[in-house]
Amino acid sequence: MKLSQLAETMPAPAPLAIGNAIRERINKGEQIYNLTIGDFSPLLFPIPQLLEDAIIEAYQNKQTNYPAPEGNADLREQLSAFIRHFQNLYYTPAEILVASGGRPLIFAAYQTIVDRGDKVIYPVPSWNNHYYVQLSGAQGCAIETSADNNFMPTAEDIRPHLKDAVLLALCSPQNPTGACYTQEQMKAISDMIVKENSRRGDDEKKIYVLYDHIYNLLVQNSAKHTDPVSVCPAMKAYTIFTDAVSKNFAATGVRVGWGYGPQEIIGKMKTVLSHVGAWAPMAEQKALAVFFNDLSGVEEYLYNFKRKIARRLEDIYTGLMALKQEGLPVEVIAPQASIYLTVKVDIPGDIFNELLDEGIAVIPFSAFGARKADQWFRLSVGTCRLEDIAPILQKFRKLLMRKVEMVH
Numbered sequence: 350m351k352l353s354q355l356a357e358t359m360p361a362p363a364p365l366a367i368g369n370a371i372r373e374r375i376n377k378g379e380q381i382y383n384l385t386i387g388d389f390s391p392l393l394f395p396i397p398q399l400l401e402d403a404i405i406e407a408y409q410n411k412q413t414n415y416p417a418p419e420g421n422a423d424l425r426e427q428l429s430a431f432i433r434h435f436q437n438l439y440y441t442p443a444e445i446l447v448a449s450g451g452r453p454l455i456f457a458a459y460q461t462i463v464d465r466g467d468k469v470i471y472p473v474p475s476w477n478n479h480y481y482v483q484l485s486g487a488q489g490c491a492i493e494t495s496a497d498n499n500f501m502p503t504a505e506d507i508r509p510h511l512k513d514a515v516l517l518a519l520c521s522p523q524n525p526t527g528a529c530y531t532q533e534q535m536k537a538i539s540d541m542i543v544k545e546n547s548r549r550g551d552d553e554k555k556i557y558v559l560y561d562h563i564y565n566l567l568v569q570n571s572a573k574h575t576d577p578v579s580v581c582p583a584m585k586a587y588t589i590f591t592d593a594v595s596k597n598f599a600a601t602g603v604r605v606g607w608g609y610g611p612q613e614i615i616g617k618m619k620t621v622l623s624h625v626g627a628w629a630p631m632a633e634q635k636a637l638a639v640f641f642n643d644l645s646g647v648e649e650y651l652y653n654f655k656r657k658i659a660r661r662l663e664d665i666y667t668g669l670m671a672l673k674q675e676g677l678p679v680e681v682i683a684p685q686a687s688i689y690l691t692v693k694v695d696i697p698g699d700i701f702n703e704l705l706d707e708g709i710a711v712i713p714f715s716a717f718g719a720r721k722a723d724q725w726f727r728l729s730v731g732t733c734r735l736e737d738i739a740p741i742l743q744k745f746r747k748l749l750m751r752k753v754e755m756v757h
């Protein structure tokens with residue numbers, strides 16, 4: 350049967366496909382430490398208790414009708430305060446759109462800005478941009494990043510591609526690396542975008558930044574979260590933010606996200622999504638408005654949640670660094686944010702299947718569109734128990750020792 354060109358050519362998202370294949374093997378009884386998924390074990394990382402209680406209560410109160418297509422007014426009021434509290438930015442409820450997670454908002458932003466054949470710039474490795482490019486029929490301009498620039502494209506990396514581009518898709522903290530932009534890097538990019546837009550004539554499309562900061566509250570250590578509008582207020586006219594409860598509150602299955610940006614663009618995104626029907630469920634919206642009404646409770650949840658993530662990231666990082674100091678061929682970047690570690694096993698060959706044979710599942714950067722980041726991979730701690738860490742490190746050591754002995 351011949352279906353649409355899109356259906357015939359659109360692959361399933363690679364990180365999901367890998368994660369599902371591993372889960373199937375585990376269900377069949379294989380012993381695998383599944384460090385692939387960008388999700389949380391609800392037993393280790395439950396959602397906030399107040400949010401859970403408020404969701405149940407909302408259903409008991411029969412909050413089961415269609416929500417408003419732009420998101421319920423009470424939730425958008427709370428989101429406005431939430432954005433002010435955590436980002437020190439002022440967005441009115443009319444500049445905020447609620448949807449069922451980060452994905453539909455990213456989809457709607459692409460559909461709103463990009464025409465078929467338009468140029469979209471994005472870094473690789475990055476989460477799913479190559480699929481959104483394909484969905485929108487855009488001409489993708491992938492910038493390969495490397496450990497040298499912390500896997501974050503700088504203004505200098507982007508500048509040569511800027512002409513004619515209509516969208517620059519950025520994400521910080523980045524998935525798969527957990528790396529964050531510095532304020533200086535963000536400022537250089539933002540100034541460049543403002544300058545490029547003032548160079549363009551009235552009959553030309555502008556370039557917008559889609560700023561996906563879904564891990565923005567999971568920043569650790571000395572790293573600080575930043576964004577285009579905070580470092581360059583003129584970017585308010587050209588920035589579309591996307592965020593969600595999915596990662597910051599371990600609530601991937603709750604399905605509430607929000608986008609914010611210029612009112613006209615947010616209004617068009619709302620229309621696009623109205624045809625998809627990707628609204629966040631009524632009861633979850635009601636509950637989130639209750640949860641966000643208690644910002645000190647939100648802070649308290651984040652404090653404990655981040656500490657638990659940091660412990661895992663730090664312990665695996667320290668363990669892998671010790672292996673490196675033993676002279677074993679492994680690289681690891683110090684964790685900055687999110688639930689991910691960036692690791693490289695510096696041995697030629699199919700390292701991912703060899704790790705899997707050892708009982709460790711990770712996701713290669715090639716699954717995030719990278720073509721040159723050969724042996725780098727993402728290691729997620731979202732389902733990692735503290736007692737798993739020692740055996741995981743032992744397995745790494747065993748594989749690395751065996752490989753080094755084979756070389757000698």
Ligand SMILES: Cc1ncc(COP(=O)(O)O)c(C=O)c1O
Nearest residue numbers: 387450451452476524563593595
């Ligand atoms: C960077 C990034 N953006 C967006 C999403 C999608 O989030 P949601 O589950 O809210 O659709 C993910 C999920 O993995 C992600 O990692």
